[in-house]
Amino acid sequence: MDAKTWKNPIIAWVDKRLPIFTMMQHDLVDYPTPRNLNYWWNFGSLAGIVLVIMIATGVVLAMHYTPHTQHAFESVERIMRDVNYGWLLRYLHMNGASMFFIVVYIHMFRGLYYGSYKAPRELLWQIGVIILLAMMATAFMGYVLPWGQMSYWGAKVITNLFSAIPLVGDAIVTWLWGGFAVDNPTLNRFFALHYLLPFLLFALVFLHLVALHTSKSNNPLGIDVKGPQDTIPFTPYYTVKDMFGLGAFLIFYLAFVFFAPNFFGEPDNYIKANPMQTPPHIVPEWYFLPFYAILRAITFDILFIPAKLLGVIAMFAAVLVLLFLPWLDRSAVRSARFRPIYKQVFWLFVADCILLGVVGGHPPEGVWVPLGQAATAFYFAFFLVIMPLLSFIERPRPLPSSISAAVTGKGVGISAHGVAE
């Protein structure tokens, strides 16, 4: 980090003692970025902005919200009807949660396609997986707060998953609830944790960025930066591109907020929680559906392990398997552009995830059961069988000699439209 001399004496004074301005210059302005990043690289900065929007709207909502079973539902209705712009803040927060998952899932598929999890970015990827877990916990507990029917029964079903743990399962569930049912103590602690976790997320995102700026950005070609001719400074080139992406994203996000605010929601959650009556068809939020499908796919015992426990293990394994991805995929080539077979299997995997989502939204009856089981089998086969196998049987296409050679059309092995892709 070359010490830059700042013209403004106050900035210079502060920077000498606490080099935040040098750091900002280094990481947000000068940061040498591969010159060939496409729009799939916008989603990281979008996720960061969504996190800030969630914290801003959440903190203001919390000023009007009451975490008590007797008042929670009413306080949310009061936010909707009486608090100035309360409807806007709540709809921003509610739809923001869905946007967060859309953005982060795209961000992850990007990493999967371009091999961004491979050396030297393994830890960067793993921090990402932890961020996903923290997001899931945050969203789950947030959904409980309005204390509607889906809030209540969702909380009940998900916390009951832990009862599958042998011997101590029931004790753990009682501990999670702070009682013998999902009740006021549960709501109280969920609110405290829902407030806490986003700040933990913020810290994790910071670590994610430190790791990123240490190993530097990957790129659509998946080859290493070989020198300054392969990069451009982050500012203005990618600041402008990120801002353009933000504009497009905000149009998408706000279209839901203003014109279809309950599109992602469940009408049942506008009915106050009733511990004496389960709604006929309970489903989690859309972003949990693929995992819910995996949970329900295991309908059979294996040896002495009961189906209930296996389902829970499979569901958690579906996320945790991502932590091992850098070592399951041994191919030396990062980008799917140069991996003819992987490129196809990747899209099958995307389709599989969508299929799991669809299955998760249907009651576990008829064709949905075998379909869910097949999709679950493919999900795990993709990571545990196909990835390791492809590393050996696939013959990658020749890589361009450098990023600059490729983008100026002098590269080897890329098609004419390879640059625009």
Next chain:
Amino acid sequence: MADSTLASPHAADDEETRRDFLLIATSTVAAVGTAFAAWPFIDSLNPARDTLAVAITGVDLSPIAVGQAITVIWQGKPVFIRHRTAAEITAARDVNVDQLPDPQPDSARVEKPEWLVVVGVCTHLGCIPLGQRPTDAKGDYGGWFCPCHGSHYDSSGRIRKGPAPANLAVPPYRFLDDNRIEIG
């Protein structure tokens, strides 16, 4: 393209360029947009509609005998309603208004002379003055006495002595009939 990407986006000399104009215009739009977006967050902290809806309080005066006082809650604050005696009314009128710290004639502070309605919040730092109950200290001027830092109010609720800068506020209210008022 190869060489243009490495060139600085800024003009080589210090002259203004189209790029500078675009930068300033875009930043301005972004700043104005952010300010607009901030407003719902700020305004949400103002009183909500249900809070405003309970901002009017009706009071039945008939049970209050001459010389008695009651305290009602209006917008979360105490309001003192005193059914003044003839002596108190005279005392309130019999002052040299110009000599008061916050000059105001008694007639400007009441709708009907028998009824004094004031917000019971000391204008110094917000304590509730004593003087409502018969056993309370009423201060040197027969009105109210604020125990926090020693402000004395008279029987018109005007500040006479002590650190408070202003008279006890008169809330907006009207008589619905002889025995009922509506505050707010």
